Amino acid sequence: MNWKIPAALLVVALAYPLVFRGNFAINFGVLVLFFALIGQAWNIAGGFGGQLSFGHAVFFGTGAYCSTILQLKLGWSPWSGLAASAGAGALVGALIAALSFRFGLRGSYFALITLAFAEAFRILTNALEFTGGGVGLLLPLKRSALNFQFAERIGFYYTILALTAISIGIAIWLQRSRFGARLAAIRENEDAARALGIDTFREKVKVMALSGALCALGGTFYAQYYLYIDPAVVFGVDKSVEMLLVSMIGGTGTVYGPLIGSLLLTLVGEYTRAITDAQGLSLIIYGSLLILIIGFLPNGLVDLFKLRWRRKARA
Amino acid sequence: MLEVRGLSKIFGGLRAVDSASLDVAEGTIAGLIGPNGAGKTTLFAALTGFLAPDEGSVRFRGEDITGRPPHLICRHGMVRTFQVTQPFAHLSVRENIMVGAYLHTPERALASARAEAIARQVGMADLLERTAAGLTVAGRKRLELARALATQPKLLLLDEVMAGLNPPEIDELIPVIQGIRSSGVTVFLIEHVMQAVMSLAENVYVLSYGKIIAQGAPRQPAADPVVIEAYLGHGAAQRIAATAHA
Numbered sequence: 073m074n075w076k077i078p079a080a081l082l083v084v085a086l087a088y089p090l091v092f093r094g095n096f097a098i099n100f101g102v103l104v105l106f107f108a109l110i111g112q113a114w115n116i117a118g119g120f121g122g123q124l125s126f127g128h129a130v131f132f133g134t135g136a137y138c139s140t141i142l143q144l145k146l147g148w149s150p151w152s153g154l155a156a157s158a159g160a161g162a163l164v165g166a167l168i169a170a171l172s173f174r175f176g177l178r179g180s181y182f183a184l185i186t187l188a189f190a191e192a193f194r195i196l197t198n199a200l201e202f203t204g205g206g207v208g209l210l211l212p213l214k215r216s217a218l219n220f221q222f223a224e225r226i227g228f229y230y231t232i233l234a235l236t237a238i239s240i241g242i243a244i245w246l247q248r249s250r251f252g253a254r255l256a257a258i259r260e261n262e263d264a265a266r267a268l269g270i271d272t273f274r275e276k277v278k279v280m281a282l283s284g285a286l287c288a289l290g291g292t293f294y295a296q297y298y299l300y301i302d303p304a305v306v307f308g309v310d311k312s313v314e315m316l317l318v319s320m321i322g323g324t325g326t327v328y329g330p331l332i333g334s335l336l337l338t339l340v341g342e343y344t345r346a347i348t349d350a351q352g353l354s355l356i357i358y359g360s361l362l363i364l365i366i367g368f369l370p371n372g373l374v375d376l377f378k379l380r381w382r383r384k385a386r387a
Numbered sequence: 388m389l390e391v392r393g394l395s396k397i398f399g400g401l402r403a404v405d406s407a408s409l410d411v412a413e414g415t416i417a418g419l420i421g422p423n424g425a426g427k428t429t430l431f432a433a434l435t436g437f438l439a440p441d442e443g444s445v446r447f448r449g450e451d452i453t454g455r456p457p458h459l460i461c462r463h464g465m466v467r468t469f470q471v472t473q474p475f476a477h478l479s480v481r482e483n484i485m486v487g488a489y490l491h492t493p494e495r496a497l498a499s500a501r502a503e504a505i506a507r508q509v510g511m512a513d514l515l516e517r518t519a520a521g522l523t524v525a526g527r528k529r530l531e532l533a534r535a536l537a538t539q540p541k542l543l544l545l546d547e548v549m550a551g552l553n554p555p556e557i558d559e560l561i562p563v564i565q566g567i568r569s570s571g572v573t574v575f576l577i578e579h580v581m582q583a584v585m586s587l588a589e590n591v592y593v594l595s596y597g598k599i600i601a602q603g604a605p606r607q608p609a610a611d612p613v614v615i616e617a618y619l620g621h622g623a624a625q626r627i628a629a630t631a632h633a
């Protein structure tokens with residue numbers, strides 16, 4: 073195992089906010105890491121496990137609402153809320169997976185079921201009173217690290233860095249572990265996997281729980297960063313698509329794909345926002361990028377790096 | 388070791404396997420032959436849990452395993468290969484075999500070492516780092532065999548591992564399968580390649596239209612008029628006898 077790449081990345085990420093101290097730069101770093109986290113959450117199920125989902129916002133929203141409601145109604149600390157939301161995300165992931173896979177749903181049917189769940193959760197939180205309905209929930213401003221509301225943005229930066237590093241660590245572990253090998257087998261050929269003694273149902277439920285937990289962590293982070301959530305944003309199709317895009321553009325089923333995809337998409341997003349107010353424009357650019365990348369780099373941007381490495385190795 | 392009693396699998400109106408009964412004794416190589424569409428693959432699928440039998444029972448190593456899911460049957464020691472090879476296409480040969488080896492160890496290094504040993508055993512040691520998608524037909528057939536072996540089965544069901552191979556490749560594979568049996572694994576194989584059946588199997592079952600129509604040492608069914616008719620059509624046995632007399 074080559075530890076140089078993750079170690080170098082970690083050093084760069086740790087140093088970044090010390091070098092670029094402006095609010096804009098740190099906010100940019102937070103966004104890159106945030107999308108890398110939820111992209112990796114999607115990638116663990118969709119890329120490593122081959123269980124494509126159009127509705128990962130269901131986990132994101134579950135996390136956001138779980139920690140927020142625990143704070144507002146039960147006075148929990150958001151840090152305990154973070155742990156609880158990982159549990160809730162895992163539970164929702166396992167339940168959706170168990171239901172879908174029990175009924176033998178695969179491929180695009182599974183993707184559509186996840187979308188249906190995300191929509192159902194959105195409509196439900198929209199309708200219920202204790203979730204704040206369509207107005208959403210506002211977290212009271214109480215700046216302190218203990219309250220997961222840092223006075224300095226750099227606190228948020230290092231928090232999201234820790235979460236994203238965990239998600240990348242999990243991806244590295246998947247590449248090297250029995251669980252990861254079983255997921256790859258299921259992704260490649262489910263019948264062959266069953267013939268070789270793999271309980272495909274169980275492994276698929278496990279990976280959805282893992283992916284749901286990570287995604288929910290992203291949801292709680294989002295709620296603490298913006299101190300406001302509503303159903304349309306946290307359960308919306310946009311969130312699901314963002315996670316999927318980040319992963320696909322960077323390279324599904326790879327360790328660094330979501331990070332690379334997030335870097336590119338955040339750059340594009342911030343840049344287009346700087347030159348125009350038109351909401352649609354950044355989506356058009358996203359879409360065009362996706363088409364270009366699928367056309368020229370079907371395995372995502374990581375292929376660019378692989379080519380370089382291979383050339384170097386030959387030289 | 389394997390006792391099948393009155394096993395049937397019905398697709399709509401078709402009795403693809405029709406009250407089949409058979410035994411495979413421990414330490415032997417048994418064969419299953421029969422014309423195309425006779426139901427051989429369906430029988431294997433019903434034995435290994437890929438298809439739920441509609442009638443009958445399967446006992447394996449003293450336990451009734453009828454209707455158990457494939458992964459539990461595999462863990463109990465019976466593993467099948469696929470007639471239409473099902474490689475993990477984007478994984479390397481080593482990774483393919485490791486998936487099987489991981490059944491008995493969570494250790495990556497151990498699974499990898501086992502994969503290497505098995506690749507050597509089936510003659511694909513120099514292909515370990517190749518992507519499965521790039522293998523030839525012969526390579527894919529060997530990979531099916533290797534992956535199944537990696538699960539350390541007690542009974543190995545091989546569905547036409549010789550099909551599509553040329554004669555030298557078949558000659559290479561025959562001793563490999565004999566070696567597997569000598570190492571203590573019982574083998575039950577479906578084969579159209581008669582040369583392979585003759586030189587490998589001690590006991591052969593003949594399946595036709597889902598029914599077991601004959602059984603015995605390999606030369607025996609081959610000379611049985613019922614079997615000849617199953618392969619060549621009604622009246623064929625008589626015609627052959629007549630030509631032989633003339």
Ligand SMILES: Nc1ncnc2c1ncn2[C@@H]1O[C@H](COP(=O)(O)OP(=O)(O)OP(=O)(O)O)[C@@H](O)[C@H]1O
Pocket residue numbers: 398401403421422423424425426427428429430470
């Ligand atoms: N899933 C299925 N649904 C319906 N019919 C099926 C199914 N699988 C197989 N059959 C039919 O059952 C019969 C037996 O098929 P099977 O594949 O078991 O034959 P086989 O003896 O393995 O033939 P071959 O030598 O060509 O491999 C065939 O008539 C086939 O068309």
Ligand SMILES: [Mg+2]
Pocket residue numbers: 427428429470
């Ligand atoms: Mg067949």
